[in-house]
Each structure stands twice: as C-alpha cells, then as structure tokens.
Amino acid sequence: MTRFLLRRLLWFVITMFVVMSVSFVLMRSVPGGPFDQDRNVEPAIELNLKRKYHLDWPMWKQFLHYVGPLNLDERGMFGEGDRKGEKTFGGVLSGDFGPSFRYRDFTVNDIIGQSLPISALLGVIAMMWALSLGISTGIASALRRGTGLDLAMRLAATGGIALPNFVIAGFLIICFVFLIPLFPVAGWGSIRTMILPGFCLGLVFAAYISRLTRTGMLEALSQEHIRTAHAKGLSPRTVVMRHALKGGLLPVVSYLGPATAGILTGSLVIERIFFIPGTGSHFVNSANNRDYTLAMGVTILYTVLVYSLNLVVDLIYTLLDPRIALEDE
Amino acid sequence: MPTPQGARFRRQGLAAALFVGLFGGVLYLASGARLKPADFTFNNGTEVTTLDPATVTGVPEGRVLRAIFEGLVVKDPLTLAPEPGMAESWNISEDGLTYTFQIRKEARWSDGHPVTAEDFFYSFQRFLDPRTAAYYAYQLWYVRGAKAYTEQVDEKGAPLNDFSSVGIRTEGTHTLVVELEAPTPFFIDLMGFYPIFPVSRRNIESAKEQWPDSWEIRWLRPENIVTNGPYKVLHRRVNDRIRLVKNEFYWDADNVALGSIDVLAIEQDATMLNVYLTGGADLIDRVNTNVVREMMVREDFSPVPYLGTYFYRVNVTKPPYDDPRVREALSLTIPREQISRDIMKMGQIPAYGLVPPGIPGYKGAECRKEDSERARALLAEAGFADGEGFPALEIHYNTSEAHAQIAQVIALSWQRELGIRAKLRNEEWKVYLDTQNTLNFDVSRAAWIGDYVDPNTFSDMFVTGGENNKTGWGNAEYDQLIADAAATVDPAQRMDLLHQAETILVRELPILPIYFYVTQNVAAPRLGGYFENIQDEHFPKHWYWMDDEELAAKRAGYTGDKELVDPHGPPQGMYSPAEMRRRAGQ
Numbered sequence: 028m029t030r031f032l033l034r035r036l037l038w039f040v041i042t043m044f045v046v047m048s049v050s051f052v053l054m055r056s057v058p059g060g061p062f063d064q065d066r067n068v069e070p071a072i073e074l075n076l077k078r079k080y081h082l083d084w085p086m087w088k089q090f091l092h093y094v095g096p097l098n099l100d101e102r103g104m105f106g107e108g109d110r111k112g113e114k115t116f117g118g119v120l121s122g123d124f125g126p127s128f129r130y131r132d133f134t135v136n137d138i139i140g141q142s143l144p145i146s147a148l149l150g151v152i153a154m155m156w157a158l159s160l161g162i163s164t165g166i167a168s169a170l171r172r173g174t175g176l177d178l179a180m181r182l183a184a185t186g187g188i189a190l191p192n193f194v195i196a197g198f199l200i201i202c203f204v205f206l207i208p209l210f211p212v213a214g215w216g217s218i219r220t221m222i223l224p225g226f227c228l229g230l231v232f233a234a235y236i237s238r239l240t241r242t243g244m245l246e247a248l249s250q251e252h253i254r255t256a257h258a259k260g261l262s263p264r265t266v267v268m269r270h271a272l273k274g275g276l277l278p279v280v281s282y283l284g285p286a287t288a289g290i291l292t293g294s295l296v297i298e299r300i301f302f303i304p305g306t307g308s309h310f311v312n313s314a315n316n317r318d319y320t321l322a323m324g325v326t327i328l329y330t331v332l333v334y335s336l337n338l339v340v341d342l343i344y345t346l347l348d349p350r351i352a353l354e355d356e
Numbered sequence: 357m358p359t360p361q362g363a364r365f366r367r368q369g370l371a372a373a374l375f376v377g378l379f380g381g382v383l384y385l386a387s388g389a390r391l392k393p394a395d396f397t398f399n400n401g402t403e404v405t406t407l408d409p410a411t412v413t414g415v416p417e418g419r420v421l422r423a424i425f426e427g428l429v430v431k432d433p434l435t436l437a438p439e440p441g442m443a444e445s446w447n448i449s450e451d452g453l454t455y456t457f458q459i460r461k462e463a464r465w466s467d468g469h470p471v472t473a474e475d476f477f478y479s480f481q482r483f484l485d486p487r488t489a490a491y492y493a494y495q496l497w498y499v500r501g502a503k504a505y506t507e508q509v510d511e512k513g514a515p516l517n518d519f520s521s522v523g524i525r526t527e528g529t530h531t532l533v534v535e536l537e538a539p540t541p542f543f544i545d546l547m548g549f550y551p552i553f554p555v556s557r558r559n560i561e562s563a564k565e566q567w568p569d570s571w572e573i574r575w576l577r578p579e580n581i582v583t584n585g586p587y588k589v590l591h592r593r594v595n596d597r598i599r600l601v602k603n604e605f606y607w608d609a610d611n612v613a614l615g616s617i618d619v620l621a622i623e624q625d626a627t628m629l630n631v632y633l634t635g636g637a638d639l640i641d642r643v644n645t646n647v648v649r650e651m652m653v654r655e656d657f658s659p660v661p662y663l664g665t666y667f668y669r670v671n672v673t674k675p676p677y678d679d680p681r682v683r684e685a686l687s688l689t690i691p692r693e694q695i696s697r698d699i700m701k702m703g704q705i706p707a708y709g710l711v712p713p714g715i716p717g718y719k720g721a722e723c724r725k726e727d728s729e730r731a732r733a734l735l736a737e738a739g740f741a742d743g744e745g746f747p748a749l750e751i752h753y754n755t756s757e758a759h760a761q762i763a764q765v766i767a768l769s770w771q772r773e774l775g776i777r778a779k780l781r782n783e784e785w786k787v788y789l790d791t792q793n794t795l796n797f798d799v800s801r802a803a804w805i806g807d808y809v810d811p812n813t814f815s816d817m818f819v820t821g822g823e824n825n826k827t828g829w830g831n832a833e834y835d836q837l838i839a840d841a842a843a844t845v846d847p848a849q850r851m852d853l854l855h856q857a858e859t860i861l862v863r864e865l866p867i868l869p870i871y872f873y874v875t876q877n878v879a880a881p882r883l884g885g886y887f888e889n890i891q892d893e894h895f896p897k898h899w900y901w902m903d904d905e906e907l908a909a910k911r912a913g914y915t916g917d918k919e920l921v922d923p924h925g926p927p928q929g930m931y932s933p934a935e936m937r938r939r940a941g942q
Contacts, residue, residue: 059786064413065803067793067823068491071507075489078513102569114569130594131406132576138594204634212630213622215596216391302622302631304596317786 039334046330047119047323051090054319061128061317080128093323096120119327125320129313135324139306143328145215146305149297150290152221153229157286161233162279165240166267169248169275180237187234196227196300213302224301228294232286236279244275273347280347284340288333391591391599394618395930396883396899398639399628403595403621407576409553410483413491415805415892418550419641420619423600423896424583425553428457428476428532429544433895434887436809438544442471442554442584443532452539452845457547459530464605465556466588473526479554480524487513492551495807498540499523539845542810549808556582586612586897595621600896613885613900613932629878638880638924639894645758648701655911655918657878659702660888661714663806664873665814667707668751668766668799669792672866673828676746677798681734683865686799687723688731689773690766696871699761707869709862710818711811711854714890718811718851723862723869728773735774743775750781753801754788762870763801792826799868802826809890811854812841818861829866880924882907903929 062068062076077083081092081100092099095118099105102114117123124135133141168180203223204212210223247253248271256266294307306325313322400416409421430441443457463471483490484502486509497503500523508516523535536543546552559582563575574580578589586609587600598619602612620637622628625644631637643651651657676682692706705713708722724730732742740746751767753759760782767778783791792800804824806813816822816838820830834857841853861867875892884906885898902910904927911920931939 057787058790063786063789063793064491065789066413066491067826069494069507069823071486071509072489072491072493075486075509075513079487079489126573129405130403131411132408132573132592133594134570134573141593142595200630204630208634212634212636213627214631214636299624300627302596302620302624302627304593304621308595315785 035338042334043327043330046326047094048090050323050326051093052086054314054317054322055086057317059317061319063317080126092118093125093320094118094120095123119323124324124327127318127321129316129318129321135320138309138321139324139328142304142306142309143291145303146291146294146298146307149221149225149228149294149303149305150287152225153232153290153294154287155229156225157229157232157236157290158279160229161236162240162276164233165237165279166244166272166275168237168241169244170267172245177241181241184234184237187230188238191296192227192231193296193300195230196223196297199223199227200300213300215301215303220301224294224297224303227301228290228297232290235282235286239278239282240275243278244271247271247274250274277344277348280343281340283343284336285333287336288329291332391618394599394616395614396616396639396896396901396925397618397620397637399620399622399631399637399641401621401628401641402623404598404619407581407589409551409555410479410488410490412551419894420598420600421550421553422585422893423587423617423619424581424585424589424603425550425555426585426606427549427553428459428547430895430897431545431548431893433885433898434889436545436889436891436893438548441548442476443547446544448544452541453536455534455536455543456527457532457534459532460607461530463584463607465559465582465584466603466605467556467558467582468605469556469558470529471554471584472529473532474529475554475557476532477524477526478557480552481519481522482555482560483552484519484522486515490551492549495546495549495551498536498538498543498546500535500537503537538843540842541845541847541850542808542812545808545810554584556584558582587617590616597621608897610934611932612897613930613935614896615930617896632878635922635924638883639886640878642876643878645699645701651878652702653917653919654878654921655881655914656921658888659874659876661705661712661890662873662875662892663712663714663809663813663890664803665707665710665712666704666762666801666803666870666873667710668868668870669797669802669827670799670866670868671795671797671828673795674798676738676740679738680864681738682740683868684724685731685735685738685774686770687865687868688725688727688734689769690868690870691726691769692870693726695762695765699758699765700871702874702876704871704874707872709858709869710867711814711858712806712872712890715809715811717847719855720811721855721858721862723865731774735776740776743777746774746776748777748779750779750798751801752781752783752788752791752797752799754785755782759801795826795828800826802867803873805873806891811851811858812838815841815854815857815861818866827866829864831860831864834860881910881921882923882925882929900932900935901925901930903927903931 060082062073068076074083081089088099096116097103098114098117103117126134127138130138164180164184168177171177200212200223203209211220214220253266253271256270291306294305295311297303298305298307306328309321309325313325400419402416404417404420405414406412406417407420407424409425412421426441428441428443429438431437432439442460442463444460445458447456459471459473459476465471480496482488484493484496484506486506493506497506501517501521505515505517505519505522510516525533527533559580560575563571563580567574578592581589583589583603586603586606588603589598590601591599600617600619602609602615606612622631625642628637628640629643629647632640643657670677670683670686672678696704696706708725709720711718711720713720735741735743749770751763753763760780763780767780770776770778791797804814804817817824818829819825819835819838837853837857841850841857844850844853875888877888879886882902884900884902886894906929907923
C-alpha cells in the first residue's frame with residue numbers, strides 16, 4: 028500500500044511538471060496577448076504593462092518565477108533597494124498562483140477559492156442525482172431484462188447521452204420557468220436556484236451510470252455465487268442488494284473518478300446558461316482572454332483533481348472487490 | 357490482512373463518512389451568506405476588469421465607475437453636457453489654456469474624509485505615471501508636459517521627468533489648476549470621463565503600508581476601497597455580481613433614490629433576456645438580433661443613435677488594395693441598406709462616413725452611395741474588368757454570428773456585382789486582434805465607439821502611423837488638418853477642419869463604412885431618471901422607481917402603439933429623500 032502510494036506520488040510530480048511546462052509554453056506561443064484590446068495602447072504604456080506583469084522577461088525566467096518557490100522580482104531576495112527580501116517566496120510551489128490578468132482585482136487563488144466551492148456544490152448535487160437515478164434505473168433495467176421497461180430505460184439513457192445539455196436546459200427553462208414558474212431562470216444562491224442546473228448537469232452522467240450499472244449487474248447476476256445465494260433460499264432482495272450489487276457497481280466506480288472531475292470542471296455550458304459563478308467557465312474564458320495565470324491555475328487544478336480522484340477510485344475499488352489488491356499492481 | 361468483520365466495518369464506515377461528508381458539505385455551502393435582493397439590478401454584459409479608474413478601458417467598467425466615483429464634472433443624463441461634480445465651479449482662461457477648478461468644500465470620500473485638490477493632484481499624477489500603466493493616459497496628454505512625463509522613462513520604467521514639469525498644481529486645499537498644451541474644446545468633457553476619476557490617496561497608501569506585497573489588489577477589495585461617488589462597493593464575486601450601496605457621505609446623497617444596486621455579469625444574450633423577463637434584472641445592455649422584431653414593439657426597448665461606427669479596414673499596403681479605385685469599387689457595392697434593415701434590424705443608420713451623426717456643430721463627410729455601374733467602371737480602370745485577374749479577397753472578422761452574416765451579404769454582393777471571389781475568414785478575438793495589428797488581412801471588420809462627443813475621437817485614429825490606424829494608410833494633408841484642428845480655438849473653424857479631414861478619408865477610403873450604431877438597452881418601464889443618449893452613458897445617481905401615478909403619466913405620453921409590459925419595481929415607487937420632502941410639502 029505504501030509503495031503504491033509512493034509510486035503514485037512520484038508519477039504525480041512528473042505529470043505536474045510536464046503539464047505545467049507544456050501549457051506554459053503553449054499558451055504563450057498562441058498569437059495575441061493578455062493586454063491586447065481592440066484599441067491599441069501607446070507603445071510606452073504597453074511596455075510598462077508588460078513590465079508590471081514580468082512579460083518582458085525571457086520565457087525561462089517567467090517560468091521559474093511562476094513555479095517558484097523563490098520570488099524573482101524586485102521584491103524577492105535578489106531584488107535591489109529597500110524592497111529587497113520583502114517577499115522571499117512566491118510562485119506555485121509556495122501556494123501563490125499569481126494575479127489574474129483579466130480580473131485584475133483578484134488573484135488566481137481568490138478566483139479559484141470563490142468559484143470552486145460553487146462548482147463543487149453544483150457537482151455534488153448533480154452527482155447525487157446522477158447516481159441515484161442512474162443506479163436505480165440500471166438495476167431495474169438489468170432485473171427486467173428484455174422487457175418493455177428495460178427498452179424504455181435504455182432508450183432514455185441513450186437519449187440522455189445523445190442530447191447536449193444546453194438543449195435539455197433550454198427545454199427545462201421553457202417548461203419550469205416560463206410555462207410553470209417553479210424555479211428562477213438563472214443565478215446562484217438559494218436551493219431553488221440549484222435544482223435546474225444540477226438536474227441538467229447530472230443527466231448525461233445519470234445516463235452513463237445507468238448503462239454501466241445495467242451491464243455490471245447483468246454480469247454479476249450470472250455469476251456462480253449469485254446462483255448459490257438463490258439456492259440457499261435468500262430473498263431476491265437480499266441477493267440483489269447484498270451480493271450482486273457490489274460486483275455490479277464496479278464499472279460505475281471506475282467511471283466515478285473521471286466523471287467527478289468532469290462534473291466539477293466541465294460545467295461550462297450549464298454555468299453560462301444558468302449564470303453560475305463556478306470554475307467551469309474559467310477553463311475556456313481564461314484561454315480566450317489569454318489570462319495566462321488563471322489558465323495555468325485551472326489547468327493545475329484540473330490535473331490535481333483528475334489525479335487524486337483516480338487515486339480515490341483505485342482505493343475504493345479494493346474495498347468493493349477483495350480480488351483486487353494494490354500491491355499486485 | 358484485516359478480519360472479514362473488520363473489513364466490512366471499515367467499508368461501511370467509509371461509505372457512511374463519505375455520505376455524511378457530502379451531505380454536510382452541501383448544507384454548509386448552501387447556507388452561506390446570501391444577500392437580500394437589491395433595490396435595482398442591471399446587467400453589465402461581462403465581469404469588469406478592475407475597479408481602479410486609472411487602468412480601465414471598457415464600457416462595462418465605465419458603468420460601475422460612474423456609480424462609485426465622481427470626476428470634476430458630471431454629465432447631464434440626457435444631453436451629456438458637463439455639470440458641476442466634485443468641482444462646484446471652474447474657470448477657463450481666455451486663451452483656453454488654463455483651467456481652474458474649485459473643489460466642492462462639502463465633498464467627502466466614503467470614509468468621511470474630505471475630497472481635496474490634493475486628491476486630484478495625486479490621482480492625475482498616478483494616472484500619468486508610466487508605472488501605473490494606464491491605458492487611457494493619453495487622454496490627459498492635452499495637459500502641458502504630460503505626454504513627456506508618461507513617455508520618457510528610464511530602463512526600469514520610472515519617469516525621467518519630475519512631475520513639476522507637468523501643468524497640474526494645487527492652490528490651497530480646494531483649488532486645482534490645470535494648464536494645457538493647446539486649447540482643447542472637449543477638455544472639460546474629459547474631466548467627466550471615467551478613467552480620470554480620482555482615487556483616495558489615503559486608501560492606496562494605507563494599503564501599501566499594511567500589505568506591502570499585495571496592496572495593488574488589496575486596496576480594491578470591497579472592504580477597503582474608498583470612493584467619492586453616489587455608491588460604494590459592498591460585495592463582489594467574480595462572474596456573479598457587484599453589490600453597490602448608497603454612499604451616505606456623498607455630497608448629493610439627498611438626491612440619490614436607490615439604496616442598493618446589483619451589477620450582474622451575465623454574458624449570454626439569451627440568459628440576460630430571460631433574467632430580465634423574469635424580473636431578475638431591471639436593465640440589460642443588449643438583445644440578440646434574433647429577438648429584435650419581438651422587442652421593437654415593446655415599451656421597454658427604444659434604440660437611439662449611438663456614437664459608434666461599424667466599418668471594414670482595408671489593408672492599403674497590399675496590392676490591389678493600394679489602388680483607391682479598387683477601394684471605392686468595393687465601397688460602392690456594399691449593400692448597406694440591406695444590412696441595416698435585414699440583419700441588424702434595430703434602426704441602425706447606413707454609414708457613408710467615419711463620424712456618426714449627432715455631434716453638435718458637426719456635419720459628417722460622405723462617400724458616394726451604392727452604384728454598381730460606377731464600381732465596375734472603376735474596377736475596369738484599375739485593370740480588373742469584370743473581376744478578371746483580381747486575387748481572391750478575404751473578409752476577416754472576429755467569430756460572431758452577426759459579423760458572419762454581414763460578411764456573407766457583402767461577399768455575395770462583391771461576387772455578383774464585381775466578379776470578385778470573396779471568402780470569409782473568422783478568428784477568435786485575440787488572434788483577430790493580432791492579425792489586424794500585423795496587417796495580415798485584405799479587408800477586416802472593425803468598430804469604434806467614441807470616447808467623447810467630438811469628431812476628433814474618430815478622426816485622430818487615422819493619422820499616419822496612429823496606434824489604431826491598422827490600415828497602413830497615411831496622408832500628410834490629413835495629418836496636418838487634424839493637428840490644425842487641435843490647435844484651433846474657434847469651434848466652427850475647428851469643426852470645418854475636421855470635416856475637411858473626413859472628406860479626404862471618404863475619398864481615399866482606407867476604411868469602408870457600413871453602419872452607425874444604435875443603443876440596445878432594455879430598461880424597466882418604471883425606471884425613472886434614465887435616458888437613452890448618444891454615448892449610451894447612464895448615471896445611477898439619477899435613477900429612481902416611479903410610482904403608479906408617474907408611470908401612468910409616462911405611458912400616456914407614448915407616441916404610437918407600444919406593447920405595455922411588466923414595469924418592474926415597487927408600485928409605490930422609490931424616490932430620493934429630497935424628492936420625498938418635496939412631495940410631502942406639496
């Protein structure tokens with residue numbers, strides 16, 4: 028177990044380094060910069076803007092300054108005058124993701140700190156809803172295999188996967204905001220504002236989970252030990268809930284890691300439609316705005332999320348399936 | 357290996373802990389502090405870049421800054437004429453070069469301290485200091501020595517000149533004297549332009565002391581920022597809202613009606629309209645062209661001409677576009693009427709010049725109207741009869757549905773009328789800007805919104821080598837006329853010089869004008885003190901909610917058929933303390 032974790036940690040460090048350096052270089056090689064606007068700035072002023080954010084430095088120095096942990100600007104330990112050593116540490120390694128270029132009154136830490144809890148809450152709602160709907164329909168589908176119910180649920184699941192969530196969102200807004208005014212049309216605050224976006228965001232995941240549960244359950248139900256359990260005279264309910272479900276959910280569990288990361292960060296469309304100040308929109312906007320620091324910040328965040336969620340999934344796997352042991356990996 | 361019981365216990369424990377954690381988290385997050393609904397909510401179209409007046413450029417920032425700061429002058433909400441703001445009066449010397457402002461003695465910052473001439477001196481110095489990197493610094497370069505102060509820097513970016521070389525000084529605590537390079541008739545209007553609003557020296561310097569590492573961001577935090585306008589900042593959340601509340605220290609607080617204002621950052625057209633229609637916002641800044649037909653009949657939508665021009669830049673450094681005959685042929689075959697009528701649909705005016713109509717005392721110069729025959733003749737003269745031998749033309753624009761539609765219509769017309777093969781090329785915003793700056797296009801979509809009500813804000817863009825020229829075009833005579841106009845005191849003569857300059861521009865056509873903008877606001881019918889105007893500038897200071905009686909009177913005054921809609925706001929209205937007293941006294 029310890030060896031497994033250590034090895035994962037080592038890979039994590041390597042992955043992070045590659046992700047950071049590649050995205051750092053890629054972003055800066057795209058045409059257009061963070062301060063380009065439709066009205067051009069006087070060259071002297073532009074130079075000062077670049078100076079302020081160290082964009083006048085060579086790329087390697089900008090990268091070192093960004094990664095840290097040493098602060099390289101005039102306030103750092105190599106600075107001059109009375110500001111020397113004011114802020115010895117800086118950069119990502121010291122937990123400082125720098126100032127945002129687009130939202131200049133905020134640091135990247137502020138922005139992620141404000142938006143991540145919102146995305147997380149939205150994600151949790153969507154995930155709880157996706158799990159409960161997906162697993163229950165998946166089980167029902169597997170137990171009533173080949174019936175009309177199974178067919179209807181499989182069709183619905185395919186529909187859920189195929190329909191983009193903005194179409195569903197538009198449809199739901201027409202129904203539950205304008206025709207039957209139950210929910211506010213957009214915004215974030217009360218529980219009422221969370222229901223529609225949570226529903227839309229979770230729907231596609233519910234559909235996947237339903238398909239996965241059905242497949243997993245069908246496989247689990249055909250296993251020898253299930254037949255034994257039936258033969259022992261256990262009630263069908265006990266057989267399904269206690270013995271089949273555990274194996275049946277394995278595919279769902281392995282899907283949960285990427286799904287959770289996707290739900291936390293991929294809520295861009297839903298966030299825009301329902302005007303939710305979450306993290307999802309920063310993934311695209313920061314790149315469009317050439318907000319280098321914010322784009323780096325959310326990229327790092329995403330990498331950490333995917334990595335750690337996958338690790339959690341691997342750990343949960345061992346709990347669900349005794350046949351899998353981490354040491355053997 | 358743990359015992360089976362132990363493993364099971366551990367598993368169930370884990371599941372239970374996960375569930376409790378998730379559920380607890382949801383409850384915790386959902387119970388977070390919520391704000392009561394504001395008295396008034398408007399949508400700003402996007403998140404503001406910053407609240408520091410010195411470093412902003414955009415329209416959305418201006419909307420918030422006009423609520424929380426106040427310059428030496430304010431503008432009349434309808435005519436936009438300058439009126440006393442922080443300065444209760446001013447004097448202009450006879451030669452038009454020296455401005456003496458008397459700062460209002462009762463003016464206060466939101467922390468209760470008086471606003472003094474020293475605050476303006478400090479703010480102007482900060483604005484011009486190259487290290488502040490103010491985009492709009494050039495708007496104060498009309499002041500003597502200011503341009504050199506910003507432009508001449510040492511290798512670290514610090515100014516080489518002492519600030520005493522700049523024509524700004526204080527005389528006592530309440531007098532500010534500004535000396536200009538040349539008489540600048542619109543200088544007094546500029547004093548009401550949001551980048552030139554003052555900031556509190558105490559605010560910035562105490563932040564510098566408290567947080568030497570992060571003061572640049574900290575002084576702008578809602579809990580720290582000190583403002584001198586009708587409102588102050590209570591709360592901010594990126595991509596959500598800015599909550600403004602009435603500033604009780606504001607000198608004219610007695611005439612401010614609304615207690616709190618929310619500024620939303622909705623970017624999606626459909627979402628902002630939905631929010632407006634369900635009462636979540638009382639004023640939105642644009643509507644999608646898809647819904648214009650439905651909106652045009654409503655009482656809450658009345659577009660008026662706006663000081664902006666939509667045009668195409670032509671790259672005159674690239675043959676065959678270096679030939680003015682080719683450029684005129686292109687201009688003569690743009691179906692402007694069709695674009696305004698069928699695509700934009702809000703009453704946009706077809707444009708035949710650069711400067712939009714509506715600037716007092718100025719009559720714009722116009723190029724020839726559509727004439728396919730003349731266009732074909734010109735093209736033949738240039739050696740491309742029936743488009744024979746004309747290289748494929750590319751219309752370049754930033755990705756957007758409306759720009760694409762316009763480009764398609766124009767490309768089709770050029771193909772049909774001139775036999776020129778025209779292709780479309782769209783690029784994402786920042787790439788598009790880069791392409792324009794490097795003159796890597798044939799014809800490229802552009803727009804310009806005036807900063808102040810004067811032709812100069814458009815004309816000076818096309819001087820040879822100007823930062824925003826981006827066509828490669830230059831004309832010595834044009835440059836001279838613009839320079840002469842800047843040094844001319846007599847308004848009529850000055851307008852005439854600017855008109856002559858525009859005449860050269862529409863003859864040479866380095867740009868192809870397409871249409872003049874209109875405002876697109878949708879404003880709640882009950883909103884009072886709000887006027888559509890040529891700069892699309894609005895002043896929360898004057899806003900109030902009408903009561904039913906006043907609303908009925910307003911509706912009685914409509915000319916033509918208007919569809920009445922939900923008026924928003926409280927039926928009893930919401931008026932300023934001064935207005936309440938006036939009403940009670942009646």
